[in-house]
Amino acid sequence: SAAEKGGYDYFMLKEIAEQPKAVADTLLGRIDPSGSLTLDEVRISPSELREIDKVVIVACGTAFHAGLIAKYAIEHWTRIPCEVELASEFRYRDPILDGRSLVIAISQSGETMDTLMALRHAREQGSKVLAICNTNGSTIPRESDAVLYTHAGPEVAVASTKAFLTQLVACYLVALYLGQVRGTKWGDEIQAVIKDLSRISVEVERVLETMEPVRELARTLAAKDTVLFLGRHVGYPVALEGALKLKELAYMHAEGFAAGELKHGPIALIEDDVPVVVVVPSPRGRSVLHDKIVSNIQEIRARGARTIVIAEEGDETVVPYADHLIRIPATPTLLQPLVATVPLQVFACELATARGNEVDQPRNLAKSVTVE
Numbered sequence: 426s427a428a429e430k431g432g433y434d435y436f437m438l439k440e441i442a443e444q445p446k447a448v449a450d451t452l453l454g455r456i457d458p459s460g461s462l463t464l465d466e467v468r469i470s471p472s473e474l475r476e477i478d479k480v481v482i483v484a485c486g487t488a489f490h491a492g493l494i495a496k497y498a499i500e501h502w503t504r505i506p507c508e509v510e511l512a513s514e515f516r517y518r519d520p521i522l523d524g525r526s527l528v529i530a531i532s533q534s535g536e537t538m539d540t541l542m543a544l545r546h547a548r549e550q551g552s553k554v555l556a557i558c559n560t561n562g563s564t565i566p567r568e569s570d571a572v573l574y575t576h577a578g579p580e581v582a583v584a585s586t587k588a589f590l591t592q593l594v595a596c597y598l599v600a601l602y603l604g605q606v607r608g609t610k611w612g613d614e615i616q617a618v619i620k621d622l623s624r625i626s627v628e629v630e631r632v633l634e635t636m637e638p639v640r641e642l643a644r645t646l647a648a649k650d651t652v653l654f655l656g657r658h659v660g661y662p663v664a665l666e667g668a669l670k671l672k673e674l675a676y677m678h679a680e681g682f683a684a685g686e687l688k689h690g691p692i693a694l695i696e697d698d699v700p701v702v703v704v705v706p707s708p709r710g711r712s713v714l715h716d717k718i719v720s721n722i723q724e725i726r727a728r729g730a731r732t733i734v735i736a737e738e739g740d741e742t743v744v745p746y747a748d749h750l751i752r753i754p755a756t757p758t759l760l761q762p763l764v765a766t767v768p769l770q771v772f773a774c775e776l777a778t779a780r781g782n783e784v785d786q787p788r789n790l791a792k793s794v795t796v797e
């Protein structure tokens with residue numbers, strides 16, 4: 426009913442709007458007043474966490490994209506090697522696991538059969554399993570050694586939005602906590618990022634307040650067949666997620682690429698007026714990557730692409746090459762997906778509406794897939 430949707434036309438719109446609260450709720454009680462993380466609820470002891478020599482993340486769909494982003498954070502802040510694998514592929518390749526592997530299963534519903542089978546396989550090999558889950562008491566957390574709940578609240582729309590942002594928050598918390606417990610040379614950075622994370626919901630809110638031009642742009646693209654997405658570093662999984670949303674909702678051909686791979690194939694897809702969304706990393710931080718992405722934008726634009734550039738406020742170098750410019754607030758490099766994903770959700774939702782599609786119940790899809 427309209428009341429359940431809180432005045433929004435679709436659950437998806439309501440859930441997109443709820444993201445600042447979902448993010449804040451997922452942080453609540455997990456950062457102590459001194460600015461350290463307290464994850465006692467994760468019942469894997471600090472001494473056990475110090476023994477971990479490998480992290481493996483398993484998930485499906487949007488949760489898999491959260492896992493891809495987590496890998497950058499975990500490896501950077503903890504120096505523990507981290508693999509991310511589609512849950513449906515995981516156990517069939519005979520993965521190398523033992524008692525020192527930490528397997529993280531990410532699932533909004535906690536009922537996805539592929540993810541459940543992957544974690545069962547991991548436990549059979551003696552690995553510890555930590556679930557990141559949004560649904561209290563669901564099967565995946567019940568069968569895991571420990572759980573870190575995301576507090577997105579119920580997500581009704583099939584295409585995941587607020588659950589994804591909270592999965593990212595949970596992944597950052599795990600990465601920062603592992604870094605804190607194990608003590609790495611990134612101690613100061615970890616402290617600073619915890620502080621930025623504690624304020625990030627305000628930035629998500631600011632993004633939401635500036636989405637009207639994104640909606641307008643989406644409407645003008647309703648008749649297109651293809652939209653491409655480019656990103657690099659944590660912007661690459663953001664590109665994949667942007668493309669997935671468009672497939673799910675707009676039923677368009679949409680593909681995400683690592684921008685560095687452009688020259689190895691995808692650039693052949695660039696033709697006149699094909700929309701390409703580019704997620705630009707911060708010009709601070711890993712600025713080498715920033716400059717490389719700016720060259721990519723120039724290259725595709727020279728070949729006729731219509732460039733839709735998502736870039737940090739104050740990044741002026743992209744301006745001459747952006748046919749459409751979407752601004753996001755400055756964040757630490759690794760946290761950028763929390764703000765960069767939001768315009769892509771709005772974009773996909775609006776395109777779906779413009780194409781007359783059912784936003785909350787896309788054809789052929791289920792909210793939770795409980796078969797293998």
Ligand code: G6P
Pocket residue numbers: 485486487488531532533534535536537540583584585790791792793794
């Ligand atoms: C289904 C949904 C996706 C979701 C995926 C994983 O395919 O349509 O939106 O990302 O399952 O779901 P989970 O509940 O495990 O996060």
